[in-house]
Amino acid sequence: MTDPLRLGIAGLGTVGTGVVRIVRQKANLLAARAGRPVQIVAVSARSRDKDRGVSLSDYAWEDDPVALARRDDVDVFVELMGGHEGAAKDATEAAIAAGKDVVTANKALLAHHGHALALAAEDAGRVIRFEAAVAGGIPVVKALTEGLAGNDVTRVMGVMNGTCNYILTRMQSAGLPYAEVFEEANQLGFLEADPTLDVGGIDAGHKLALLAAIAFGVQVDFDAVELEGIEKVTIDDIRQAADMGFRIKLLGVSQMTGRGLEQRMSPCLVPADSPLGQLEGGTNMCVLEGDQVEQIVLRGPGAGMGPTASAVMGDVMDIARGVRIPVFGQPAAGLERATPARAVTPAPYYLRLGLEDKPGALAKVAAVLGEAGVSIDRMRQYGHEDISAPVLIVTHKVTRSALDAALKAMASLDVMAAEPVALRIERV
Amino acid sequence: MTDPLRLGIAGLGTVGTGVVRIVRQKANLLAARAGRPVQIVAVSARSRDKDRGVSLSDYAWEDDPVALARRDDVDVFVELMGGHEGAAKDATEAAIAAGKDVVTANKALLAHHGHALALAAEDAGRVIRFEAAVAGGIPVVKALTEGLAGNDVTRVMGVMNGTCNYILTRMQSAGLPYAEVFEEANQLGFLEADPTLDVGGIDAGHKLALLAAIAFGVQVDFDAVELEGIEKVTIDDIRQAADMGFRIKLLGVSQMTGRGLEQRMSPCLVPADSPLGQLEGGTNMCVLEGDQVEQIVLRGPGAGMGPTASAVMGDVMDIARGVRIPVFGQPAAGLERATPARAVTPAPYYLRLGLEDKPGALAKVAAVLGEAGVSIDRMRQYGHEDISAPVLIVTHKVTRSALDAALKAMASLDVMAAEPVALRIERV
Incomplete structure (x- = not known):
């Protein structure tokens, strides 16, 4: 297995550009670690002329990501376009149909279509990997799918939207109301074009649904995630919570209960002195609990060029090294749909x-x-x-x-x- | 690849017993995740008659771990005996010579002989995996070797001896002198038979050397680790540090500098409000820094039956799934010996x-x-x-x-x- 692994990258925004940089700058290191060269052969993006600070002249250009996905000289289709319908979905399906492995950072695509895509990929003997889709640079998909493979997972939790955590911690530290900090975050470019994706908990909900599918061995089911955003959290709530020794976090929690699968993404109170309570600003945190391992806490940057590209490259390197694991940790054909359960575990x-x-x-x-x-x-x-x-x-x-x-x-x-x-x- | 993966387990102490329990109790889950059954075929331990609370009657018994390692019906030799010379080393070498993959929790063995063992294993086309050797249940070897494979690692740090962290935090919380808390830890059975392994920083130093080899792509070199134990830390030091906003931790730090590789395991002051500063009791923490990912913090139990067996099973499951990665992330034959450097980075x-x-x-x-x-x-x-x-x-x-x-x-x-x-x- 010393043939080069040939990548086709669709989407050259922040993350795509970061991936191109790593592949160009670290060719020797990647080859030493993978036992074979890792190369980009072709790229696709909306604008060909935009200056991305990195040379693309060595790579074939495709205007159409679907054409990129089908190229004979592409082994791995790297999907960094985003969006759960349209081009990203079409191109990913085309890549699988053409016998390519897929690496994606697209949480929305997988949260909505992950099960169907996994079925198609595994039918074709292909893998889809998505470390970058959940919690940025934190290798949580790997930790859960592989590191904790000897566990019955009992609960997964996460603060997985940096923008919301920034807003909540900034409200507390500056004593500012939600609307003002929201506007601040907007000015800083922290918010998605549709801010509901962030503050409504949708983006974090996508991530939770992906983790829950792996953790509990069920079909990914974003529609069953109970979503509640942070829009109603007031500065008074934050102050009162602090008075009582708590912090308010947009927290995802999933656990399997006797009545079905709980998946909740909502503002919660957590103890101020817990790792989750101490998490400030845009940093993400995932908590994985298993019957054997007890509790593992993973903390790191949830977004940004370097961290997200790092996660993409972790997946690329795994494929280069011959790692082939089912998309959600078990063959998709054997995954059942969980009965959704509202929060049945009693809590204060x-x-x-x-x-x-x-x-x-x-x-x-x-x-x-x-x-x-x-x-x-x-x-x-x-x-x-x-x-x-x-x-x-x-x-x-x-x-x-x-x-x-x-x-x-x-x-x-x-x-x-x-x-x-x-x-x-x-x-x- | 639907043949069962057949394990031979040498060492049936706490961890070995934990592994037997998992394999027995989770046969279906493991098979679903691995795509093949995972079975134990033979075991070996010092005492055959000891009641371990788990039935061994389904497995062949070998008095001699070397004989176990050579059995034709064993695919993976699981070494949970401990000790860096003698039976553990002999049996591991025998397993490699007989064409077996190896999973081990033995940090001392690998810290002292890891490079030679990796050379032998890779020469024979075999893998050695050692997640359980570093930081118990935390999948840090995996995160570093695989998840961060797209990074130039810039620094690794860790609080990786739970006993030392217990002693230091207990001194602080109870206001007790070192000698008294040491005796307490001894009574609680927290200390190794030779307590210098813990409080002298040797055990944690073994773990640091293993992480450094992966992080910086060099031969594991425990002898180059600067070791300083916690014996000289007084309650006054802890109080003074606290007064100034710090905590004292037995902290491992490794980084590559212009003058060579720093590997230090010593009591350090860290900010009280940092994740490392907030780490209390026997919990472990590893901090991984890379040029792309910035900083990843991993926290979890550093010892105990369940957590350590979880790490062993993560490795077993990887082998069952066909994951084959060089022992230290790059082929051992290409790893050079780093020039050891004393702490050259200035610090207060x-x-x-x-x-x-x-x-x-x-x-x-x-x-x-x-x-x-x-x-x-x-x-x-x-x-x-x-x-x-x-x-x-x-x-x-x-x-x-x-x-x-x-x-x-x-x-x-x-x-x-x-x-x-x-x-x-x-x-x-």
Whole structure:
């Protein structure tokens, strides 16, 4: 196996350019590690003329990524275009049909079509690898699929959207409201063109769905991820949480329960002194728990040219070295679809309730909670002179369904001034 | 590749028993993930009759691990005996000579003989895998060798001896002196039969040498690791460090410099709010830095039945899946021996100096430091009435050789009441 491994790269944005740089600058190192040369033979991108600070003249150019994917001289199709429909999907399907292996950073594509693509790839004897799709430079897909292959995985968790973590930690450190920090992040270019992908938890949800499929040996099912964004988190929530020794993180949690597979991406409270609680700024963190390994925590940059290109190259090097593992760790043909389960594991919750300044308002709310079986651990109300001051409650452990019943009953009370906010306090 | 992968396990202590349990209890899961059954065919240990809580009756028994290693029906020799000479070495060599792949948890064996064993294995077309030898359940060998294969690694660091980290954090939290916590750890069974392996930094040094070989593409060279144990760290050092915002950790650091390869395992000061500084108790942490990936931090249990067996099984599963990567990430035949370099990267140091209660003592010490080019950032002396109270100094950045010159000159002063202690303040 000393023939060169020949790459066709579709997409020459930040990540694609980073990959080209590594292949050009580290030819000897890569060849020594892979036991064979790693070469780029062809590239494709929207604009041929854009100056990317790297020479492309050694490579064939294809305007059409599908044509790139089908080239006879390409062994591995490296898909760095993004988007879960259109060109990225067409080209990936074409690559598989043409007998190419695929390396992709496209979380959306795999979250939506990963199972079908894996079936097609494995039918054709090909692999799809996607380390760069989850948590940037952190080799978490590898750790989970390979390193923990001797475990029954019990839970995976992750803070996997750097923009959201930046917003939440910046709100806390600067004492600024959400809208202001959101605008700041926008100015800094941290947000996707459609910011809902970030702050709505969609991007992080894609990543969670991929990890859950590997962890629990099921078909990837993004539609079953319970999504809740960070838009409703206020500076007061962050301050109150901090007062009680917590931090608020957009946290993904997946675990298999007796009732089915939980996949949740939502703002949660975690202990301030835990590795997750201590995570600041744009850094990502994944927590993998298994019956044997107990708990592994992985921390690193979730985005950026170098880190994401590093993850892409890890996959390329594995293919160069002859590593061939099923896309989701087990043959896709044998993966079943999990029954989705809402959060069934009981947990304490943090509640923020905006009440009208009416006599007995609190008593009515307390009665509703009690009837639903939600017992109160701690309760606070600041600034009684301010009628808009919310009541803050930490519940004892409760199931999400009991809590939802309470929230539903509350909605029909005549004392609610605002929609209640409920954030789970996750055991980490 | 649907033939079963057949294991011969030598050593049935905690880890070996853990591996037997996993293979027995997870046969279906392992087969689904590997695409083939994983079976144990034969075992070997010192005592055949000991009750290990797991049935061995399905497996052939060999009194001699060398005979086990040579069995025709063994594909992978799993070496869990320990010790860098004698039976473990003989059996590993025999396994390679007989054409077996090897999975081992034996850091001492590989730190001392890893290069020769890798040469022999690769000559025979075999692999040796050793995830369990470094940082227990943390898949750090995999992350470094495979996940970061597209990087020029710039530095690796690690807190990789749980016993030392337990002792240091317990000293701090309970305010107890070293000797007392050492005895406590001994009572709890945390220490090796020869405790120098732990507290002298040898065990952690073995692990660092293995990571350095992979990271920098050189022959593993344990003899070149600068070793300094934790025996001289006092409760006062820990308190003073804490006062200044630091924690003391037995930290391994390796980096390639213009003058050669640095490999140091020594008590260092790290910022209290860094991931390394926040690491408490027996947990391990590895920090991997590359020119592309920036910094990856991996945290997890460094020992114990489940975590270590998890690492062994990760390697077994890789072999079952057909993963074949050179022992140290590049063919051993091409690895050169690095020139060892003492810490050449300048850093600030923490100094504890015991001075006689003589007029001008401090002035003499300060003069010596100044002559050697060591400038003082901060200095403290507590309890001037107590003549034994040490002088505590934090230097500006200085090379180790300049510092050593100063310490040497100090030794010939007539004002030193105790041997000076110098701890590096590592940038993390």
